[in-house]
Amino acid sequence: xxxxxxxxxxxxxxxxxxxxxxxxxxxxxxxxxxxxxxxxxxxxxxxxxxxxxxxxxxxxxxxxxxxxxxxxxxxxxxxxxxxxxxxxxxxxxxxxxxxxxxxxxxxxxxxxxxxxxxxxxxxxxxxxxxxxxxxxxxxxxxxxxxxxxxxxxxxxxxxxxxxxxxxxxxxxxxxxxxxxxxxxxxxxxxxxxxxxxxxxxxxxxxxxxxxxxxxxxxxxxxxxxxxxxxxxxxxxxxxxxxxxxxxxxxxxxxxxxxxxxxxxxxxxxxxxxxxxxxxxxxxxxxxxxxxxxxxxxxxxxxxxxxxxxxxxxxxxxxxxxxxxxxxxxxxxxxxxxxxxxxxxx
Numbered sequence: 001x002x003x004x005x006x007x008x009x010x011x012x013x014x015x016x017x018x019x020x021x022x023x024x025x026x027x028x029x030x031x032x033x034x035x036x037x038x039x040x041x042x043x044x045x046x047x048x049x050x051x052x053x054x055x056x057x058x059x060x061x062x063x064x065x066x067x068x069x070x071x072x073x074x075x076x077x078x079x080x081x082x083x084x085x086x087x088x089x090x091x092x093x094x095x096x097x098x099x100x101x102x103x104x105x106x107x108x109x110x111x112x113x114x115x116x117x118x119x120x121x122x123x124x125x126x127x128x129x130x131x132x133x134x135x136x137x138x139x140x141x142x143x144x145x146x147x148x149x150x151x152x153x154x155x156x157x158x159x160x161x162x163x164x165x166x167x168x169x170x171x172x173x174x175x176x177x178x179x180x181x182x183x184x185x186x187x188x189x190x191x192x193x194x195x196x197x198x199x200x201x202x203x204x205x206x207x208x209x210x211x212x213x214x215x216x217x218x219x220x221x222x223x224x225x226x227x228x229x230x231x232x233x234x235x236x237x238x239x240x241x242x243x244x245x246x247x248x249x250x251x252x253x254x255x256x257x258x259x260x261x262x263x264x265x266x267x268x269x270x271x272x273x274x275x276x277x278x279x280x281x282x283x284x285x286x287x288x289x290x291x292x293x294x295x296x297x298x299x300x301x302x303x304x305x306x307x308x309x310x311x312x313x314x315x316x317x318x319x320x321x322x323x324x325x326x327x328x329x330x331x332x333x334x335x336x337x338x339x340x341x342x343x344x345x
């Protein structure tokens with residue numbers, strides 16, 4: 001398989017003001033005229049390798065560095081350190097041949113001309129990318145048919161629903177047949193039917209046309225149904241990189257136990273649980289201790305809780321959404337500040 005993305009130890013560092021501890025007028029004057037600065041990592045030591053026809057989800061909590069990483073991949077932003085090749089090009093050099101192989105859709109930012117019918121935006125895109133008439137008409141007919149948008153071509157963009165606008169953006173950015181498509185929150189605010197259609201469309205393009213997708217989304221159903229691989233970002237670092245199927249398979253043999261009494265001695269409970277299940281994982285949601293453990297330890301832990309007179313708990317299998325939420329919480333508990341230390345170069 002051809003390698004579409006080859007990124008190694010990529011970092012993006014910015015200089016950020018560090019306010020003085022004193023909040024009086026002297027501190028404010030010093031902060032204005034003699035600001036103290038420290039380097040901060042937006043992304044740190046990120047390495048990604050992705051083959052053609054595959055799809056990758058880049059996920060994480062707000063501020064984790066997802067959008068920064070997407071900007072680096074698309075060439076909008078130049079990394080501070082590391083090496084990156086996208087489709088054998090250095091993206092930030094913005095080679096025209098590279099840009100013709102790239103499609104970018106931001107769910108919250110439309111590229112369509114607001115006051116004109118969508119067809120005018122498509123025609124403009126055709127001219128910009130130099131698409132010949134025959135290829136353009138064939139591709140437009142194909143894309144509008146798959147996304148059920150034939151009747152929307154002559155409708156003004158401002159009169160479209162959100163789902164129709166998102167699908168129109170998808171059509172426009174795929175007209176030039178890009179090899180790599182970046183989708184930043186493509187289903188945000190979109191109705192259920194349109195979400196399903198967009199997911200089916202992504203899978204169709206992967207399987208039939210060998211297109212490669214990178215997707216950011218807070219919707220676990222997007223990730224579960226469309227993405228072959230998952231990268232979880234925390235404080236700019238990739239803390240988990242795994243095949244979606246492997247992650248699901250790993251947690252099929254696990255159960256989640258929620259201890260609902262917030263007054264319990266959680267450290268003592270953790271210590272006792274680890275005596276029975278050394279692989280148990282812990283995180284807090286709404287101050288309630290959540291335990292992820294192997295199914296084979298389930299009976300032992302229930303007996304342990306009974307012996308400790310703990311009766312207010314819930315035992316359940318894990319959905320894909322809960323798997324991802326659990327991973328977020330586990331890595332969030334281990335997060336540290338992403339400022340450059342004095343020893344870093």
